[in-house]
Amino acid sequence: MDDWLKVKHMYIYDDSRVxxxxxxxxKRMQLAGxxxxxxxxxxxxxxxxxxxxxxxxxxxxDQPELMHDILGTVTETSFITNELISRHLTFDCLCVHExxxxxxxxxxxxxTIREFIxxxxxxxxxxxxxxxxxxxxxDSDGNMNSVIDIFIECGVNVFYPCEPAAGMDIVQLRxxxxxxxxxxxxxxxxxxxxxxxxxxxxxxxxxxxxxxxxGMCFGLDHRIPNMTPLDDYRYYVQTARxxxxxxxxxxxxxxxxx
Numbered sequence: 001m002d003d004w005l006k007v008k009h010m011y012i013y014d015d016s017r018v019x020x021x022x023x024x025x026x027k028r029m030q031l032a033g034x035x036x037x038x039x040x041x042x043x044x045x046x047x048x049x050x051x052x053x054x055x056x057x058x059x060x061x062d063q064p065e066l067m068h069d070i071l072g073t074v075t076e077t078s079f080i081t082n083e084l085i086s087r088h089l090t091f092d093c094l095c096v097h098e099x100x101x102x103x104x105x106x107x108x109x110x111x112t113i114r115e116f117i118x119x120x121x122x123x124x125x126x127x128x129x130x131x132x133x134x135x136x137x138x139d140s141d142g143n144m145n146s147v148i149d150i151f152i153e154c155g156v157n158v159f160y161p162c163e164p165a166a167g168m169d170i171v172q173l174r175x176x177x178x179x180x181x182x183x184x185x186x187x188x189x190x191x192x193x194x195x196x197x198x199x200x201x202x203x204x205x206x207x208x209x210x211x212x213x214x215g216m217c218f219g220l221d222h223r224i225p226n227m228t229p230l231d232d233y234r235y236y237v238q239t240a241r242x243x244x245x246x247x248x249x250x251x252x253x254x255x256x257x258x
Contacts, residue, residue: 001066004050008069013077018084027089038091038133040078040124043071043117044100044108053107060112067116075120082124086131093135093158094128096121101142103166110150118154125155135182141222143167152180161185161221170216171209182215189220192228192236199236207243218244 137158143166170186
């Protein structure tokens with residue numbers, strides 16, 4: 001607690017946190033078609049950055065008053081900031097970065113999420129949703145299957161990147177949750193180094209059953225792996241775009257080109 005109190009003032013709201021010129025620019029960009037996002041600190045990600053993984057995990061149990069003070073402080077600051085800005089523009093999406101899971105499952109369980117993280121998420125989300133925000137996106141690698149339900153309770157309705165190597169299968173997630181959630185990513189990055197036959201099989205399994213009904217933004221589940229043959233990457237992008245009925249990318253290859 002003593003360490004936190006030394007830096008707490010850096011997380012408390014003051015008027016300098018809002019750049020009103022940037023807000024006006026965001027309004028202009030939104031009219032031109034740009035997605036405008038609000039962000040809040042992660043209920044696990046921020047404590048982890050402050051004290052490390054192990055200390056953060058223990059803190060929920062050993063020093064709950066410290067964890068509540070950290071998250072209560074950043075919740076209030078993010079709420080005030082988002083509330084002020086949302087008087088002038090409607091955010092399209094609320095985003096939160098967590099990265100709170102490994103291959104075998106999440107580091108933080110449902111009971112802890114409900115006590116510590118749910119109030120943080122809901123305070124911002126309920127306000128922004130009442131002002132027209134449609135999407136609440138959570139970014140976490142790893143196997144999040146066992147905590148998806150509690151995060152839906154927290155308000156999250158878009159999950160990213162849905163990492164196949166950790167057991168996040170977007171086809172099975174759609175069967176289980178239907179249109180209760182949307183997803184981004186979901187294409188196994190590792191197939192890019194396994195040849196065109198494997199790439200095509202992955203795309204056929206993922207894209208074809210999920211092309212109808214919306215709620216899916218296809219893409220790799222993370223960065224392009226090192227040593228991926230460039231021609232095979234191009235094959236992946238063009239084959240996926242052909243399956244989705246998108247125009248050819250003969251020029252204009254953008255980041256995350258699919």
